[in-house]
Amino acid sequence: MGCKIFIIAGEASGDWIGSKLMRELKSLDADIEFSGIGGQHMVEAGLKTLFSADELSLMGFAEILPHIRRLKRLMRQTVDEIKRIKPDIVVTIDSPGFNMRIAERIQELRGKTKLVHYIAPTVWAYKEKRAKTVARLFDRLLMIYPFEAPYFAQENIDAFFVGHPMVEDGLDKGDAAAFRAKYKLADGEFICLMPGSRKGELKRMLPVYERAVEILEKTPVILSNDNMKFALNALTKNWKFRPIIADSRNRADCFAAVSAGIIKSGTAGLEFAFSGKPYVVTYKVNPLSAYMMRRMIKISYVNMVNILL
Structure with missing residues (x-):
């Protein structure tokens, strides 16, 4: 049986980045099993979805309030599924409001399950203390901008600059x-x-x-x-x-x-x-x-x- 990876993307950009990650990992190991939360790009890449990323696609403060009960239900559903399948790795992509809460609730799995967060929270823009929270909750952080490293260097977390996948898309070479x-x-x-x-x-x-x-x-x-x-x-x-x-x-x-x-x-x-x-x-x-x-x-x-x- 291949490595089991539970991957969560809560919006369109995360879905696109998640699909690129999945395809790259599949090229290294064709037996990897992906399940989790994503959109059409991740489904096309082979994700078995718990529910669509569209369910989590919210942003703001006041905008979220009418949806809190539904978000809590989806959070419980996600945590229950992760605990049920006990994946080898959980990869959470961006969406820190949702993903950090998921990570908080599955800490008991650490040791057997690695927790990886892909796309660092924008601590350089606001809520700088989130850097400590990331270090406490995750085993590894993957950063897409080089200037983010100093914000996490002192927090004792394996943080790596992996580059932005956008540079591979040929967006300057359209027809x-x-x-x-x-x-x-x-x-x-x-x-x-x-x-x-x-x-x-x-x-x-x-x-x-x-x-x-x-x-x-x-x-x-x-x-x-x-x-x-x-x-x-x-x-x-x-x-x-x-x-x-x-x-x-x-x-x-x-x-x-x-x-x-x-x-x-x-x-x-x-x-x-x-x-x-x-x-x-x-x-x-x-x-x-x-x-x-x-x-x-x-x-x-x-x-x-x-x-x-």
């Missing part, structure tokens, strides 16, 4: 002509919209994006995964400039075809930077969440490109 042909786009300028992958984000962000598109008077292209398409069609059906909804797997070609972008902060902002096109980074949250975050955050920028530079 504009192929994208235009696939989606039957006429000549002219298009603008890329990336409003996020969470349902709450779509409802908050899309009205702002709609107004921006009307001001710019350019046809929008919205990158979407399969789970978002129905919601996007419903939320944009009355737009003056009806968007082209494109598969997010074609994002490199999309980046090459468009002239600019309006991009949700986070992983998407770093992705679009590879295009070399101008773009603005946006986000909109509940006013209470915004108030709390302004009191906590200790950095001046929200776009990872600005932080890295």
Whole structure:
């Protein structure tokens, strides 16, 4: 029997990173068994899912409150499944609010089960004390940015900079002509919209994006995964400039075809930077969440490109 790995990704970017990790590990050992929580990319890579990552795709403070009972139920379900199968390794990807609570509840398995967290919490932006929590809960930490190392060096945890998997995706090598042909786009300028992958984000962000598109008077292209398409069609059906909804797997070609972008902060902002096109980074949250975050955050920028530079 192969190594059993339980892997948890709670949002779209984690699902994509998790699928790349799974494929790489499978190339080293074809007998590895993956179970856990993920989205369509991880399922395609061979994950046996407990439930979809969409169930955990929430962000903010006030935004989470209406979902607390459901999140607690999902947390109990996850912990029970991990204790039942007793995996050799548990890999948690990003989503520290959920994943740290899971790790706290399965500490009794340590010794036989290794706990690995992939993508360090942004202790350099807020809640610096989380570095101590990570060191207490996990056996190993995998970091995607080199400047994160000093924050964990003094906490006695095996922390490794593994690089950002995004650099392998060829996002600066898209085929504009192929994208235009696939989606039957006429000549002219298009603008890329990336409003996020969470349902709450779509409802908050899309009205702002709609107004921006009307001001710019350019046809929008919205990158979407399969789970978002129905919601996007419903939320944009009355737009003056009806968007082209494109598969997010074609994002490199999309980046090459468009002239600019309006991009949700986070992983998407770093992705679009590879295009070399101008773009603005946006986000909109509940006013209470915004108030709390302004009191906590200790950095001046929200776009990872600005932080890295």
